[in-house]
Amino acid sequence: MTTTTVEPARFRTVLGHFCTGVAVITARDGDDPVGFACQSFAALSLDPPLVLFCPARTSRTWPVIERAGRFAVNVLSGDQREVSATFGARGADKFASVDWSPAPSGAPLLDGALTWIDCALDAVHEGGDHYVAVGRVTALGEVSGDRPLLFYRGRYTVTEPEPVGELFTWPRPDDWF
Numbered sequence: 001m002t003t004t005t006v007e008p009a010r011f012r013t014v015l016g017h018f019c020t021g022v023a024v025i026t027a028r029d030g031d032d033p034v035g036f037a038c039q040s041f042a043a044l045s046l047d048p049p050l051v052l053f054c055p056a057r058t059s060r061t062w063p064v065i066e067r068a069g070r071f072a073v074n075v076l077s078g079d080q081r082e083v084s085a086t087f088g089a090r091g092a093d094k095f096a097s098v099d100w101s102p103a104p105s106g107a108p109l110l111d112g113a114l115t116w117i118d119c120a121l122d123a124v125h126e127g128g129d130h131y132v133a134v135g136r137v138t139a140l141g142e143v144s145g146d147r148p149l150l151f152y153r154g155r156y157t158v159t160e161p162e163p164v165g166e167l168f169t170w171p172r173p174d175d176w177f
Helices: 008-015 062-068 081-088
Strands: 023-029 032-038 041-045 050-053 070-075 100-102 108-110 115-127 130-140 149-152 155-158
Touching: 023 062, 023 081, 023 108, 032 062, 032 081, 050 115, 062 070, 062 115, 062 130, 070 108, 070 130
Parallel strands: none
Antiparallel strands: 023 032, 023 070, 041 050, 050 130, 070 115, 100 108, 115 130, 149 155
């Protein structure tokens, strides 16, 4: 097996060209809400319905979410840059500036999110300097027609509305999640 050294700065630059959605993972520590901004969220399985996200090993919020065993994924809308910045920072009460209501699990659902996914923690795997947390989906929110908040090349962005005649259709829907 050949070992190649990949410089972290170059790795970040190259992978920064892969556009990601922005979500906030939330849970409850007793009565106290906790949460953090997350770009590493994805659908994992349709049957059973599973999702995954990847918290950093250094996260102070992740151990609380892991102990809770239940969490919600809040998919942010294009006008929630401030929400993402707040939940991406350390310190201050992140919930002081955002309204929320409880999901069926009790995890906070942020007002203004495009949609939400309520989950029970199913598995946790080690993944380098992160963990891979797998959630079993237990409830789903309604969807909004708003545009999503995206992160691309180190910056927030949103999609542009597409002309109706130029919509891309995947030719083989069985190959796409």
